[in-house]
Amino acid sequence: MTRRHLATAVRLALVALLGTLSLVVVAPAASAAVEEGIGHKTTPGQSWGGRDRAYDWLGSYVVNGEHVFCVSFALKAPDSGERYKPGDELLTKWGEPLPDDVAANISYLLLRYGDTTDADEAAALAHLLHSWTAAPRSPADLDPAKPFTEIGYDVDAHFAKLPKAAQDAVERLRADAEANRGPWTATVTAPEGEQFFDTPAQWSVAVTNAEGKGIPGVEVTLTLSDLVPAEGATESTDADDVTDTPVRNDTETAATEDVDKAGATGETEEAEETEETTAAGEAENAEDRGTSVESEPVEVTVVTGEDGTAHIDATPTGQQPGIVAALQAPAERPYVRDPVTADTQRVVSTGGEQTLTAEAFTSAVPAPGLIRVTKVDSDTGEGIAGVPLRLTGEDKTSPAVDANGEPLVDANGEPLVVTTEGADGVVTVENVRTPQTVCVIEVRPPNGYGDAFDPDDPPSACGEVRPGETLELRIANVPDEVPRTIPAGSQTATVSHAATNSGAPVSALAALGALAVAVSALTGWVARKRFLRQR
Structure with a gap:
């Protein structure tokens, strides 16, 4: 009897245990709650x-x-x-x-x-x-x-x-x-005039609506090619007035995600700063060499000011500097996301945007240089004015080139001839393309310097014009030798050239002779007059 009761109890316990397990296994998962x-x-x-x-x-x-x-x-x-x-x-x-x-x-x-x-x-x-x-x-x-x-x-x-x-x-x-509201238009404006490798210039990006009104507080990503930002480069017009309404393009709001985002932003900024520093260093070296440098595109973020415009100062590092701007703008019409479950609300988030791009490019060359030529006396070092000099390239035949790439020639298409001026004997040629090697060649000698002049090998000087620098060239002329004696047939007497002479001048002797004749005539006339009176 006891065994029968024990067996029954065991069977009941097993049934209860299986029932419990079945409830655990088949219980449906709790549905997600509305948050x-x-x-x-x-x-x-x-x-x-x-x-x-x-x-x-x-x-x-x-x-x-x-x-x-x-x-x-x-x-x-x-x-x-x-x-x-x-x-x-x-x-x-x-x-x-x-x-x-x-x-x-x-x-x-x-x-x-x-x-x-x-x-x-x-x-x-x-x-x-x-x-x-x-x-x-x-x-x-x-x-x-x-x-x-x-x-x-x-x-x-x-x-x-x-x-x-x-x-x-x-x-x-x-x-x-x-x-x-949209539609928005984005424009990038390059600086006016020719750009130079070593000279920062201001670029601008503007965001406007259909009426042409500037849109403030728009975050714009600029991709710079053949350009690096200058120090303190970015500027938004009245940017302080728009810091409370930044463009929002990230829908995550959890606190931990904000922290992660902040950390990632810091790392990104450090990476961008490193890239910009490297690019700036390469640009500086390029300026020293007077050549362009290939650098990776640099990304910079700016925010438009109250007038819808942001500015950035950037220095060209190559021949085709340019900026491509990208921003999120409101789409013409918003789109929804439909639920998979029936009778659930359709939703929208930040899906009401489209990407706008704009770009501007220009050309850049090394900064122009300046040539300063001085013509001097080789003995005294004093300047010689009025000396014509021909400006050529390194081959001493072709013309030099100006900053715009045009040959420096005269009206006849021949290499430009310049003339020294003033007491210092100086002539200056500005706005010269760099880097290039130029030569100045004497066309004809000044008076008093012809003896040493060789028309087949005239005096000249050459040098390299570097970006933003002045090339100083100096040409010295040997004065003619002044003869110390003057030959007079077979006579051996000499006449010394000095600042003063010891002999009486011929003109003075002639004057004295005339005076003697006049005195003699006057004396004769007076004597004759007395003789006539005595008679």
Whole structure:
């Protein structure tokens, strides 16, 4: 009997254990819960389907770690694991196309505020989305007896239930969209005039709307080729006024992800700084050599100022410097993501954007140089003015080249002839292409320097003109030798050339002779006069 009871007890225990295990195995997994993100509750909620609602949620939902906004009012809120697929163009709840201005407003607000962490802005964005996509067509659309598929969004009632700060945000976001919505246009402007390897110049990028108004606070990525940023290169016009409204393009908001992002940003900035420093060093070396240097493209991020413009100073490192700008702009019309599960709200996030690009390129050459030629007396070192000199290339035949690549020639196409001037005997030639080797050749000797002049091998000087530098050239002339004696037939007497002479001048002797004749004549006349009186 005891054994029978024991066996029965064991069987009952086994049955209970198997039942417990079966419950564990077949119990369905708990469904993911709806996760409200950032925003505000409005209480009480809007009634529909013949039932009162405790509250409505105006804000974002977190779906698969991403903050999204619903655009199908009153349909089932998505849970945190809801699956979505790419959908079509956003329409109203009634299946009608959105007006162009409304579609542009939505695209702009999704771009600017789609990942906001401000509860008032999130609530304002949700309210505006429902106001534009589910506004009642008539009072009948607000009948609380209507089902969720037919009920309209009570715009005024929901606005009245929002906190004052959220109400202010509604008006602010609406005005922002009206003023800055797309379509946007991006332009890059290269500096005017020819660019030089060693001279920074200012480039600019502008973002404007359809009316030509500048869009502030737009983050623009610039890719520089044959360019490196100058020190303190980036500048936004009135950038301090737009720091509160940066372009938002990352929808992740978890605190740990923000920390990771901050770390990654720091690493990226360090890498960019290293690249820029390396590129700047290569550019500096290139300037010293007067040649271009091939460098990897450099990326720089700028933010437009209040006038929609940002500037960057950059130094050319190659012959074709240019900038390509890329930015996220509001799309012409927003697109939705459709739920896999029926009767769940369609959603939008930061999908209202498109990538805009613009570019500008120019040419660059090494900085021009200057040639300064001095013509001097080889004995005294004093300058000699009025000496014509021919400017040529290294071969002493072809003309030198100016900074624009044009040959330096005269009206006849011959190498340019310049003439020394002033007491120093100097002539200067500016705006010369660098690097190049030039020569100056004496065309004819100055007076008093012809004896040593060889027309087949005239005096000359050559040197290399380097970027931004002055090439100093000096040509000395040997003066003619002054004869110390003057031959006079077979006579051996000499006449010494000195600053003073010891003999009486011929002119003085002639004058004395004339005077003697005059005195003699006067004496004779006086004597004759006396003789006649005595008679």
